[in-house]
Amino acid sequence: MKIKKYGAIDIGSNAIRLLVANVIEEKDKAPKFKKSSLVRVPIRLGADSFVSGEISENNIHRMVDAMKAFKLLMKVHGVERYKACATSAMREASNGAMVAEKVLNESGIEIDIIDGAKEAQIISSTDLKHLINSDETYLYVDVGGGSTEFTIFSRGEIIKSKSFKIGTVRLINNPKEKNKKLFAKVENWIVKHTKEYKRISLIGSGGNINKIFKMSGMDAGRPISYIYLNAQYEFLKKMSYEERISELSLNPDRSDVIVPATKIYLSAMKWSKARRIYVPKIGLSDGIIKSLYFDIL
Structure with missing residues (x-):
């Protein structure tokens, strides 16, 4: 039996989540996916993006702090691979790309800003x-x-x-x-x-x-x-x-x-x-x- 640890960061319009999951591999069996940890922080990016059109300075700082914390949590859990995806709030914010760059520079986490079609495709890859x-x-x-x-x-x-x-x-x-x-x-x-x-x-x-x-x-x-x-x-x-x-x-x-x-x-x-x-x-x-x-x- 082999157990791998993967991480997923979902940067939504209402909250940001970190999911850590165990992937259990056994010979001649389909892999099993088991949630190990889920952390949710209520940074409502959509309240900025859908009203003023950009992510506020306050929420940029909160987001950077959250990503730094998530990076440390993944290190503690022993996560070997992870991916961070942002949806409509980041996609529609005029400074979305700049915020993603700032997060990368300060936390080391690269954010993939995905469209609705990509989001639906990723979700459909679940069970x-x-x-x-x-x-x-x-x-x-x-x-x-x-x-x-x-x-x-x-x-x-x-x-x-x-x-x-x-x-x-x-x-x-x-x-x-x-x-x-x-x-x-x-x-x-x-x-x-x-x-x-x-x-x-x-x-x-x-x-x-x-x-x-x-x-x-x-x-x-x-x-x-x-x-x-x-x-x-x-x-x-x-x-x-x-x-x-x-x-x-x-x-x-x-x-x-x-x-x-x-x-x-x-x-x-x-x-x-x-x-x-x-x-x-x-x-x-x-x-x-x-x-x-x-x-x-």
Whole structure:
């Protein structure tokens, strides 16, 4: 048996994460990927990028500190290979390339600023294909802080994929009219590309749907119904930001984004006529680990 350690840094619009994973190799067996450590820091880059168009000095300093800390943590864990990927907040910031260069100079970590298509490709390299039945149709929805990736799977094949600028942090900071137009675009795309399928299920990924699934108390692998998700949405919407923190024990940076995130999943279910949503624990960082191991990054 051989055990290798890999690291993945996901620089999102709402938070930055470091995942350290063990890759267990055994003769004549497929490699096993096991999470060893996950560190999440709430540096909301999207609040800068989507409002002022650039990453603020304060968040640049915080980001550099986070990368230095991640470098040390990976050293302690004995990580042999790692990759850092940044999504929409860094991509859209006018100083995104400069920030990446500063991080490289001060921490030694090189950041790959990826587009929505690349993000969807990395996520799809996770166990997603093992979770779907070859004779069924699924709409995969990955909700982030700056964008949401939608992918339609049918009979085990990717039929259509699209990234929309409809992330949770963006929705909080956008004027209502702009959000209305964004939702209308997503609705048109989902209706157009799912109407031919009689039966469709959702697969949801992202920190917010993971939290909702955990709150549901459901067993792993069981889907959440549309009725339950709608009830949760109405429940969360009626609570104040402070109540979600004090009564539901949500982190401050989760308490505000969980409402728009739930709305995105719920809307996707409504427009695709899906009655259930599966919530496997997969995301960009998991995809980075697998992509590193199989040398497809």
